[in-house]
Every structure is written in structure tokens, then in C-alpha cells.
Amino acid sequence: MAERIAFFNHKGGVGKTLAAYHLGWVLTTLGHKVLLVDGDSQVNLTAVALGSEAFDGFYDDDKTKNSNIKAGVTPVFEGQPRSIAAFDCPTALGNDNLFVLPGHLDLQAYEGQLSLAQETGGTLSVLRNLPGALNGLIGIIEAHHNIDFTLIDLNPGLGAINQNLFLAADSFIVPTNPDPFSIMALHTLSDRVLKWSQWLRTSYDIYKDTQYPLSEKPAVFLGTITSRFNKHSSKAARKFDERIQQIDQTVKDVLFKKLEGEGMTLAMKKYEEAFALCPDMGPGMPTSALSLARIPDFQSLAQISSNNEVPVVALNETMLREGGLGGSSLIAAQKNVQEFSMIFDCVARKVKLLLNVE
Numbered sequence: 001m002a003e004r005i006a007f008f009n010h011k012g013g014v015g016k017t018l019a020a021y022h023l024g025w026v027l028t029t030l031g032h033k034v035l036l037v038d039g040d041s042q043v044n045l046t047a048v049a050l051g052s053e054a055f056d057g058f059y060d061d062d063k064t065k066n067s068n069i070k071a072g073v074t075p076v077f078e079g080q081p082r083s084i085a086a087f088d089c090p091t092a093l094g095n096d097n098l099f100v101l102p103g104h105l106d107l108q109a110y111e112g113q114l115s116l117a118q119e120t121g122g123t124l125s126v127l128r129n130l131p132g133a134l135n136g137l138i139g140i141i142e143a144h145h146n147i148d149f150t151l152i153d154l155n156p157g158l159g160a161i162n163q164n165l166f167l168a169a170d171s172f173i174v175p176t177n178p179d180p181f182s183i184m185a186l187h188t189l190s191d192r193v194l195k196w197s198q199w200l201r202t203s204y205d206i207y208k209d210t211q212y213p214l215s216e217k218p219a220v221f222l223g224t225i226t227s228r229f230n231k232h233s234s235k236a237a238r239k240f241d242e243r244i245q246q247i248d249q250t251v252k253d254v255l256f257k258k259l260e261g262e263g264m265t266l267a268m269k270k271y272e273e274a275f276a277l278c279p280d281m282g283p284g285m286p287t288s289a290l291s292l293a294r295i296p297d298f299q300s301l302a303q304i305s306s307n308n309e310v311p312v313v314a315l316n317e318t319m320l321r322e323g324g325l326g327g328s329s330l331i332a333a334q335k336n337v338q339e340f341s342m343i344f345d346c347v348a349r350k351v352k353l354l355l356n357v358e
Contacts, residue, residue, distance in 0.1 A: 038103030
């Protein structure tokens with residue numbers, strides 16, 4: 001069975017999509033087949049992974065337009081006389097082991113039905129299969145493609161669709177960034193995921209005999225990934241570092257303690273073991289065992305990566321030169337690519353250790 005990891009923070013702009021994309025890509029370099037699930041109706045993960053040419057025609061082509069997350073659960077939500085069925089998922093541009101379950105703009109159209117189904121607690125027979133439909137679809141796709149890891153990119157919200165995608169996961173990562181609102185969001189996030197976990201505990205037996213049952217256990221916390229801060233020595237960099245430390249402290253004192261009480265954490269010894277796995281991550285070295293990594297702002301690399309439609313970890317010298325870099329700028333960029341690759345390689349190995357995956 002695949003290990004499912006949700007990337008969730010209801011605060012937007014924290015880099016969750018790019019973190020999922022890069023981690024998925026690096027896990028494939030370690031020999032795994034990975035599925036990216038785009039649960040965000042903005043479909044950014046789908047666009048990034050497929051590349052502009054494939055993405056532009058994907059939702060118009062009769063051969064592929066129904067190969068997406070919304071169409072996959074349509075039989076259940078629209079009461080059609082057929083079951084959820086597997087379909088071939090596209091692969092990411094340049095990586096045949098990185099599969100994509102594409103998102104859809106209108107997935108949110110099912111939010112109201114799903115919310116009603118959960119609120120009525122299975123008392124309306126016509127709605128009983130809805131809460132487990134997304135979980136069922138992901139499982140069917142995983143089996144179809146023999147997936148090892150599934151990375152679920154949630155939208156920045158607290159609605160029923162996010163709840164179901166979160167509860168379909170075995171574990172979760174909280175992407176964040178160093179600003180005051182991220183600290184506020186950690187408090188809200190901790191309360192919300194506890195409510196979702198408690199709903200699962202009280203509802204599992206209600207839905208266990210449906211065609212699409214819920215996952216049996218709530219997701220466990222793997223750590224945070226803090227993105228987009230200035231890695232250079234300056235007043236701004238020091239301010240970012242102070243905020244990252246505040247985030248780490250809030251995670252330890254608020255998020256982790258609440259999750260621990262609900263059984264949604266691993267033993268602290270396990271996080272410490274993962275923390276010690278990569279003793280020198282350069283600018284990505286976290287200072288907390290509950291942080292998987294810090295992802296610095298690598299400036300021009302983001303644009304060059306976007307122009308070439310590959311992750312930063314796949315940038316090569318030709319791409320960098322075509323991006324206008326040369327001389328000392330090229331050398332610095334190559335060093336940054338190496339640092340970025342090292343950081344995500346460490347994150348991938350930490351995740352495997354935390355989940356006891358060989």
C-alpha cells in the first residue's frame with residue numbers, strides 16, 4: 001500500500017504546492033513511484049507538473065478531460081449507476097515515475113453535498129458513500145499505478161473537501177513561511193485538524209460498511225517545511241530567522257502538544273532520529289526536531305525553473321546559461337541548485353525514516 005502524505009496549511013502562499021512537487025520528484029530519484037494528488041481547485045500542482053503544453057489541452061481533449069479528481073468521484077456525487085473506476089493518470093513532464101491525479105476547478109461544487117453528508121452522520125442513505133469517495137478514488141488510482149508514495153496538495157481552506165482529503169492521508173506536513181500570520185494560522189490549524197480527527201473517530205464505524213469506507217486512523221504529523229526566506233546575512237535575514245524560531249516554538253508548544261493528546265504524532269525520539277539524519281543541510285538546516293527543513297529563497301532559480309518546466313533540483317548548466325547566467329553568477333546558481341537538491345534529498349530520507357519505509 002502507498003504511504004499518503006497531505007500537505008496542509010489553510011494559510012495561502014506558504015509554498016505547499018512546490019514542496020509537494022519537489023518532494024515527489026526527489027522520491028522518484030530514490031526508486032519510488034509517486035502520485036501527486038491535486039486537491040486545490042486552482043490546479044497549480046497539475047499545471048506545474050504537466051507543463052504548459054500538456055496542461056493547455058488536457059481539459060479539452062476527449063481522451064483526457066475526464067481523467068481528473070472531480071470526474072473520478074462524479075459517479076458517487078451525482079448518483080450515477082456505476083462505481084468509481086481507475087483511469088490512467090498522466091505523468092509529470094520529464095519524469096515517468098511521477099504520476100498526477102489532476103485537479104479540477106469545479107471540485108468545490110461538491111463541497112455542499114459533502115458537508116451535508118458529514119453533518120447528517122450517515123442518516124441519509126443517499127449520501128452515505130460521499131465521505132469516503134475521495135479516499136476510495138485515491139486508493140483505486142494507487143493500485144492501478146502501483147504507487148509507493150501519494151502526496152496530496154490541499155487547498156488553503158477549512159471546508160469539507162479538505163477535511164476528507166486530509167483524513168484520507170496517513171500523515172501530513174505543514175508548509176509555512178516566516179510571517180506573523182503563519183504563527184496565527186498554526187493555532188487555528190491545530191484546532192481544526194483535531195476536530196477532523198475526532199469526527200473520524202466517532203464516524204468510522206458509521207461508514208465502515210459503505211462502498212467507500214473512511215480511513216481507519218487519523219493522519220500523524222511529520223513536521224513543518226518553512227519556505228522562502230532570505231538566506232543571506234542582513235537585517236531582513238535576521239528578522240526571518242527570528243520568525244522561524246517563533247514558528248518552531250509555536251509548533252512545539254501548541255500544535256505538537258494538541259496533536260500528541262489526540263494520538264496524531266510519533267514518539268519524539270523518532271523526530272530526533274530524523275533530525276540527526278542530515279547533520280549538514282547548509283541553509284536548509286532546521287533548528288527544531290519538528291521541522292523537516294528550511295527552504296531558502298534561491299532568487300533567479302525559481303524563474304529559470306518555471307521557464308524550463310522542471311523542478312529546481314533538475315536544473316542543469318545549459319538551462320542556467322540559457323537563463324542568462326554566466327561567470328560568478330553561474331557558479332553561485334550551480335551551488336544553489338546543489339543546496340536545494342541536498343535539502344529535498346534530506347527531506348525525502350527523513351520522511352522515509354519517519355514512516356519506516358525502506
